[in-house]
Amino acid sequence: MEPTPLPVVIRPTAGSRLAWGLFVLGLALMGLGIWFGETARILDKATQVCLQCIGIG
Amino acid sequence: MNLRLLVQAIATFLTNAHLKGFITGKIYDGSLKRACVPTLNCYSCPGALFSCPVGAAQVILSSGGTGENAGATGEAAAAVPLREKVWNVLTGTPLFVIGLMTAVGALFGRATCGWLCPFGLLQDLLHRLPFPKFRAPRALRLGKYLFLVVLVVLMPLFWVDSSGFSEPAYCKYVCPAGTLQGGLLLPALNPDLRRLLGHLFAWKLALLALFLLAMPFIARPFCSWACPIGAFLAPFNRISLLRLTLDADRCVRCGACRQVCVAGLDPVDGLDAPDCVRCLACAQACPLHLIKVEAPFLPAPTSAPAPTESAGAGAPPSR
Known part of the structure; x- marks a missing residue:
């Protein structure tokens, strides 16, 4: 039976070292942010109604 | 149904799945909000389960850090010990948000804009309406970088x-997603909030209306002109692991x-364009299948579908 062709042509590649490096750097920064308590501070803000977002000020 | 539209709809639902909030008018206050989504989704939307990276970044930047003398100015700032200054710089920088967006950008470029963003979905849907289509001046596309630098970082x-x-200046003066998701829904459900609405709300509402009116005529006007997430992710299109390539010789x-x-x-002008949201519509539309999707995390090579006969190498250019 004829396989259904995919809608786009895909091609796996190794990817650039720069992209992989930035990916790892991003993960490291996320780890540092969590370590410094950033996510807890984000939680504090995000669980209260943001008056600026609504347009109250 | 269009696969991308389905993914966008599911992503919009999952990021705003606190359905109780749409009835009670109370936002979700659980621990999932520690995390940000890599898209513009207001955390004051009654349904939002996660935080918005733009809002979160502004909160951290405006805090000036978590040291005892954070935010000190003038002589008081000069007297702060160096160790505390370094601490304040580190904790006053949104490392988690920058890291998240860097990791996402390195993997996918702006694909999250095209496949996951609720505000992107809204723009795509409105652009499907049968109105004449226009192309805005390219210079407007620089606006998003200005918004990122001035309103999200400097202010x-x-x-x-x-x-x-x-204050989070971008959320306060610009963000139409915040106006739509928080500004319209929360006051509609809370009379106390409704009484507080004034000139600022009117300004934000006018801005939202402007973008909504532009959407049927211009492709993704907000993404192109004013989205700070788009501005941050745009340079990653050139280096991300998910890439599009064009066989230009055969085009x-x-x-x-x-x-x-x-x-x-x-797309023929360059598949790494900063405003490309990796929707892959070009790859699907190319009759000769010359636009290919590349990434290390994709499955094994597949044979290309046979080119459409009607669009062979002899087909005349349309422009």
């Missing part, structure tokens, strides 16, 4: 009031890709 850092506090410039581009671009 929360330096525009401090007399009591030493600064007959039929214009099929240009016609379907949801960002209003001409």
Whole structure:
């Protein structure tokens, strides 16, 4: 039976070292942010109604 | 149904799945909000389960850090020990948000804009309406970088009031997603909030209306002109692991890709364009299958579908 062709042509590649490096750097920064308590501070803000977002000020 | 539209709809639902909030008018206050989504989704939307990276970044930047003397100015700032200054710089920088967006950008470029963003979905849907289509001046596309630098970074850092506090300026003065998701829904469900609405709300509402009116005529106007997330992710299109490539030697410039581009671009001019949201519509539309999707995390090579006979190498260019 004829396989259904995919809608786009895909091609796996190794990817650039720069992209992989930035990916790892991003993960490291996320780890540092969590370590410094950033996510807890984000939680504090995000669980209260943001008056600026609504347009109250 | 269009696969991308389905993914966008599911992503919009999952990021706003606190359905109780749409009835009670109370926002979700659980621990999932520690995390940000890599898209513009207001955390004051009654349904939002996660935080918005733009809002979160401004909150951290405006805090000036978590040290005892964070936010000190003038002589008081000079007297702060170096160790505490370093601590304040580290904790006053949104490392988690920058890290998240860097990791996402390195993997996918702006694909999250095209596949996951609720505000992107809204723009795509409105652009499907049968109105004449226009292309806005390219210079407007620089606006998003200005918004990122001035309103998201500089104003929360330096525009401090007399009591030493600064505000998330982008959320306050611009963000139409916040107006739509928080500004319209929360006051509609809370009479107390409704009584507080004033000139600022009217300004934000007018801005939202302007973008909504532009959407049927212009492809993704908000993404192109004013989205700070788009501005941050845009440079990653050049280096991300998910890439699009074009066999330019065989391209007959039929214009099929240009016609379907949801960002209003001409893919033949460059598939790494900062405004490309990786929707892959161009790859699907190319009759010769010359636009290929590349990434290390994709499955094994597949054979290309046979080119459409009607669009062979002899087809005349449309422009």
